[in-house]
Amino acid sequence: MSRWEPDARERFVAAALELFTDQGYDDTTVAQIAERAGLTKSTFFRHFSDKREVLAAGQETLSRLFAEGISSAPADASPLAAVAAGLANAASAMTPFNRELAPRLEAVIATSSELQERAALKQVGMALAMADALRSRGVTDQVASTAAELGVLAFKGAFAEWIADGPDGTADLAALLRDALDRLRSAVAQLG
Incomplete structure (x- = not known):
């Protein structure tokens, strides 16, 4: 075959x-x-x-998936619950191809300051997409931006855990994203 x-x-x-x-x-x-x-x-x-x-081939798709998930969250969802819905929507689209290539992509990006800048801009773009989707739900600018940044941090951490599990790993990205967002929510609460 x-x-x-x-x-x-x-x-x-x-x-x-x-x-x-x-x-x-x-x-x-x-x-x-x-x-x-x-x-x-x-x-x-x-x-x-x-x-x-x-190297940024999936950025637009990922940003769209985040925004669609946030937009489809229940009307009474908190901003972070809506971000969680966006993260779950993005997780559902991740494939073994993403998992297989991600470590090599990170290694290549680490070799070039130009690519590192592009990777940072990718994260900014993802945060903007999430924040715009939250604003469309009536969330204020500051809260939308903060929730979106937490979403990007959760995605970054969970995605790193997911790819570290290897191409044949059993880690569930959606569960890792929920856990990462919960840890960040707890950390913010501790700020006082």
């Missing part, structure tokens, strides 16, 4: 990570990524504006 072939975007991401790992981010070209993926350079540019964007 043949191995499942990912779609074009996933093929580009996998190829880019292989090349970035083997020869470095700066020494990898879009043409090389396309060749490794078995696709054309023009197809690459239909999906990504440049090679840096390959």
Whole structure:
């Protein structure tokens, strides 16, 4: 039985990570990524504006999933309960592909200040998406921003635990996200 072939975007991401790992981010070209993926350079540019964007391929989707989950939370949900719904919605979309590539992605990002800046901007974008979704529910700016930042912290910590469990691990991302958010809620309560 043949191995499942990912779609074009996933093929580009996998190829880019292989090349970035083997020869470095700066020494990898879009043409090389396309060749490794078995696709054309023009197809690459239909999906990504440049090679840096390959590493942020899921950001828009992730931000959309957070916002959709927050928007679909019960009307009487607290801001953090709505964030929990957003985190759960995002967790439901995570696949073994995400889990398999994440450690390599982090290793590549660690090698480049440009990529580290892009990763930080990704977190800002996720927080903005969550905060906007909370504001749409009538949550005040300060509370929405705070809840969103806690959501990003919870996601970052839980995702790290999930990938540390390995590609064949049994850790449940949704449960890890709930636990991470509960720990942050407790920590905030201790601030006084």
